[in-house]
Amino acid sequence: SQKIEQNSEALNIQEGKTATLTCNYTNYSPAYLQWYRQDPGRGPVFLLLIRENEKEKRKERLKVTFDTTLKQSLFHITASQPAVSATYLCALPDTGGFKTIFGAGTRLFVKA
Amino acid sequence: DTAVSQTPKYLVTQMGNDKSIKCEQNLGHDTMYWYKQDSKKFLKIMFSYNNKELIINETVPNRFSPKSPDKAHLNLHINSLELGDSAVYFCASSQDLGLAGEQYFGPGTRLTVT
Numbered sequence: 066s067q068k069i070e071q072n073s074e075a076l077n078i079q080e081g082k083t084a085t086l087t088c089n090y091t092n093y094s095p096a097y098l099q100w101y102r103q104d105p106g107r108g109p110v111f112l113l114l115i116r117e118n119e120k121e122k123r124k125e126r127l128k129v130t131f132d133t134t135l136k137q138s139l140f141h142i143t144a145s146q147p148a149v150s151a152t153y154l155c156a157l158p159d160t161g162g163f164k165t166i167f168g169a170g171t172r173l174f175v176k177a
Numbered sequence: 178d179t180a181v182s183q184t185p186k187y188l189v190t191q192m193g194n195d196k197s198i199k200c201e202q203n204l205g206h207d208t209m210y211w212y213k214q215d216s217k218k219f220l221k222i223m224f225s226y227n228n229k230e231l232i233i234n235e236t237v238p239n240r241f242s243p244k245s246p247d248k249a250h251l252n253l254h255i256n257s258l259e260l261g262d263s264a265v266y267f268c269a270s271s272q273d274l275g276l277a278g279e280q281y282f283g284p285g286t287r288l289t290v291t
Binding site for chain 1: 181217218219220221222225232233235267269274279280281282283284285
């Protein structure tokens with residue numbers, strides 16, 4: 066079955082810088098890939114979905130890329146602020162498309 | 178209005194007890210899910226219901242029994258609780274099963290078994 070790898074180490078960046086998080090998957094390329102944000106003690110919140118035929122997608126200060134050759138998605142937050150400090154989860158459908166597989170997430174800390 | 182709500186928020190109980198977690202969504206979605214997030218933060222699907230019908234049943238012990246009285250509600254009953262059941266349980270919903278749609282998660286229920 067599909068496996069997702071996200072950097073388990075926390076990412077620490079300075080306010081105003083661009084944060085880049087990586088999501089790698091191991092098997093087949095999914096039809097789409099999603100990114101979620103999770104704050105401590107809360108449920109994940111959907112941010113962006115990118116389809117296999119889309120190279121890049123943007124939403125406000127967020128940008129997601131999807132490279133099916135590298136089996137990788139990159140999640141960028143430009144001009145980061147402390148308020149975006151959270152855990153970011155990558156998610157994609159498993160075989161058959163009925164089940165969503167989540168990565169363990171990468172914790173992002175933005176220092177003022 | 179809360180889109181996906183769960184009760185209780187916290188649940189502390191002893192081994193061997195039986196407990197239930199309730200979930201309701203007011204989004205008009207057809208599909209609801211139960212996920213378990215363990216101490217390593219992996220979010221794993223347990224069950225999925227589409228229009229009250231069980232669609233996904235991952236390798237979950239029989240002690241866990243979901244029930245969907247209608248498509249807006251999905252409850253989780255756990256019998257004979259064990260220490261390893263301690264985790265955060267999330268309910269979620271989506272418009273349809275199998276379509277590329279986002280999932281809406283509840284606030285989670287932190288279950289602690291002592």
